Amino acid sequence: MKVHEYQAKELLKNAGVAVPEGIVVTTPAEAALAYKSLGGGLIVVKAQVHAGGRGKGVAIGPDDDRNLALEIASGRKPRPESMAKGVQLVKSAEEALKAAASLLGKTLVTYQTGPQGSPISKVLVTVGHDIVRELYLGMAVDRALQCPVVMASTEGGVEIETVALKNPEKILRVPIDVGLGLADFQARKICKALGLTGEKARKGATFFKNFVKLFIDTDASLGEINPLIVTAGGDVLALDCKLNFDDNALFRHPDIAAFLDAAEEDPAELRASKNGLSYVSLDGDIACLVNGAGLAMSTMDLIKYHGGEPANFLDVGGGANKDQVLEGFRILLSEPRIKAVLVNIFGGIMKCDTIAAALLAAYDELDFRVPLVVRLEGTNVELGKKLIKESGRKIVTADGLTDAAKKVVAAAKGAA
Numbered sequence: 295m296k297v298h299e300y301q302a303k304e305l306l307k308n309a310g311v312a313v314p315e316g317i318v319v320t321t322p323a324e325a326a327l328a329y330k331s332l333g334g335g336l337i338v339v340k341a342q343v344h345a346g347g348r349g350k351g352v353a354i355g356p357d358d359d360r361n362l363a364l365e366i367a368s369g370r371k372p373r374p375e376s377m378a379k380g381v382q383l384v385k386s387a388e389e390a391l392k393a394a395a396s397l398l399g400k401t402l403v404t405y406q407t408g409p410q411g412s413p414i415s416k417v418l419v420t421v422g423h424d425i426v427r428e429l430y431l432g433m434a435v436d437r438a439l440q441c442p443v444v445m446a447s448t449e450g451g452v453e454i455e456t457v458a459l460k461n462p463e464k465i466l467r468v469p470i471d472v473g474l475g476l477a478d479f480q481a482r483k484i485c486k487a488l489g490l491t492g493e494k495a496r497k498g499a500t501f502f503k504n505f506v507k508l509f510i511d512t513d514a515s516l517g518e519i520n521p522l523i524v525t526a527g528g529d530v531l532a533l534d535c536k537l538n539f540d541d542n543a544l545f546r547h548p549d550i551a552a553f554l555d556a557a558e559e560d561p562a563e564l565r566a567s568k569n570g571l572s573y574v575s576l577d578g579d580i581a582c583l584v585n586g587a588g589l590a591m592s593t594m595d596l597i598k599y600h601g602g603e604p605a606n607f608l609d610v611g612g613g614a615n616k617d618q619v620l621e622g623f624r625i626l627l628s629e630p631r632i633k634a635v636l637v638n639i640f641g642g643i644m645k646c647d648t649i650a651a652a653l654l655a656a657y658d659e660l661d662f663r664v665p666l667v668v669r670l671e672g673t674n675v676e677l678g679k680k681l682i683k684e685s686g687r688k689i690v691t692a693d694g695l696t697d698a699a700k701k702v703v704a705a706a707k708g709a710a
């Protein structure tokens with residue numbers, strides 16, 4: 295799960311990681327008030343969306359050209375005066391009000407959002423700082439090392455992917471023992487790599503240690519502070535912050551789960567998670583309903599292997615009862631791009647004839663506008679297939695995964 299910058303900064307602040315003061319608002323008038331209560335001077339107004347590249351991003355209205363906006367946000371075309379940036383520096387309450395008005399209710403297009411953009415319903419009004427140095431600090435889980443790693447670089451304020459590609463030697467990687475957190479010698483190593491000495495090194499070490507502790511304690515999967523800045527006053531601050539959390543660990547963190555912003559989530563994915571289904575939207579046109587994550591992965595592979603494009607990953611879990619199948623089908627059929635549905639279920643504890651009965655009941659309750667191919671395997675498979683064949687419904691049964699994949703790809707092409 296992703297959270298907004300203002301939410302990430304709240305977590306940082308509570309964990310003892312230095313962030314600029316800020317107030318999140320939903321109206322331009324509130325932005326003007328926030329400007330004053332933050333003490334005036336240089337203030338930054340920032341669109342809150344789950345995407346990076348906001349500084350170069352473009353706020354557009356319903357009638358603006360989204361593809362042009364993406365060209366501008368990606369730096370391929372010049373920005374016209376009329377198009378507001380996602381991050382704006384202001385010097386008066388009046389300017390804060392105008393900046394907020396140029397963002398709220400609009401859609402922000404950045405190189406990360408694609409042309410559809412993300413809706414802006416909140417802006418963060420935050421104290422601006424004179425930047426002496428822009429650094430980078432990130433954390434991710436390294437699957438090869440089997441632990442989180444801290445990434446630190448002097449190349450802040452630019453995309454870290456570019457640094458990794460062109461100057462990989464400029465990124466220091468520090469593996470973290472989750473039982474110990476960031477050790478003193480590791481904190482010193484990061485300070486050295488970032489050129490932080492004296493008082494700044496002391497502040498940096500506290501910052502890094504607390505950030506690593508927060509990452510571990512919250513079951514975060516990705517953390518990025520870009521830029522991490524050194525101010526004229528010698529402070530080390532997180533000017534920006536992105537945090538992602540492991541969905542499977544959210545039950546341990548109700549405070550973070552409450553940060554969910556439904557407007558930023560895929561509606562089908564949201565609906566699935568509410569029903570205990572594991573669902574990921576993809577771009578293809580063949581929907582899959584499968585029990586078990588491994589089986590779902592191989593089903594998607596086979597569809598691709600036989601020339602089709604999967605529209606989703608849907609794991610209904612080991613049980614696959616009627617309610618889950620029904621809700622799964624509803625979610626699949628709500629996607630207009632679907633041209634065929636493949637059900638691939640292995641009946642273990644749940645017998646194939648029980649599953650077949652659930653499928654038929656679900657089929658009758660729903661308006662199946664596309665071909666349905668079913669492959670069952672496991673306990674009582676013959677009985678299950680017989681039930682479907684003799685039901686008289688327009689359901690194609692398949693023998694084995696290859697047959698199923700071929701049939702559903704053909705069905706989708708026929709429907710196209």
Ligand code: GDP
Pocket residue numbers: 338340345346347348349350381383421422423424425451520521533534535
């Ligand atoms: P992003 O574009 O989505 O990564 O948003 P950021 O929060 O990183 O802000 C984008 C850019 O705005 C930063 O890289 C800075 O150049 C600029 N910026 C943001 N806050 C401040 C500030 O307090 N002072 C100054 N001088 N620039 C800022």
Ligand code: MN
Pocket residue numbers: 346347520521534
């Ligand atoms: Mn940033």
